Amino acid sequence: MKTSNLFWIVLGVVGAAGLAGCGKSEPAATSPATPAAAVAPVAAETPKTAETSLAAPALAAVKKASDAVVASLQIPDFQTATVADLSAVATQALSGLGQASSASPVVVEKVNAVKTALAAGEAGEALSALAGLGAAAKNIPSAAAIAETATQVVSAWALKQGFDVAKISGVLGALQKKDYAALATQATSLLGKGGLTGDQKGLLSGVLNAYGIDASKAAGAVGALKGLMGK
Secondary structure, three states, X not given: OHHHHHHHHHHHHHXXXXXXXXXXXXXXXXXXXXXXXXXXXXOOOOOOOHHHHHHHHHHHXXXXXXXXXXXXXXXXXXXXXXXXXXXXXXXXXHHHHHHHOOOOHHHHHHHHHHHHHHHHOOHHHHHHHHOOXXXXXXXXXXXXXXXXXXXXXXXXXXXXXXXXXXXXXXXXXXXXXXXXXXXXXXXXXXXXXXXXXXXXXXXXXXXXHHOXXXXXXXXXXXXXXXXXXXX
């Protein structure tokens, strides 16, 4: 009887211990950690300074204004246009060039000198001031195109001041097409024929000089101009 009671007492203790063990919460199972996605390195941005922040919009504005000038220019037929017509177009081109190149004192000085000569009808002085204009303007956004047109029209205007159209038809045609190799050939050929006045020789030489050609070296004029203009 005592043994039976002892058995039930032990069984009770074991059962209580088991229940107590079941009441304890086991640690929650954890899933293997998901590796973090690799983050691509972010390229370092070029620091913006006050100068670069202001320069970009300013350059864009200059280019837009320059493109508008080029688009607005109506180049007349050099064979039939009057001196007054050519002067008006040249002045318009020069004014646009002056605005586009306002930050360049060299270009502005040349532009003003050419405009003064145009207004006074001084062809020789206009051509002298025109020399080097294209080279001075080439690094200014869109100004090179205006300078090329201004040089083209001023050259035609100057030539028509001192020649009959029939005599310089080939030169005017080359200017109209911006065919600078043909311009060198036509002008140097005309100079070589003789029968020109001193003023006429000066005009032809002035036009060649505006495009970087030394008329006294006529034999190499075409090659030099092709090298200069890349045409």
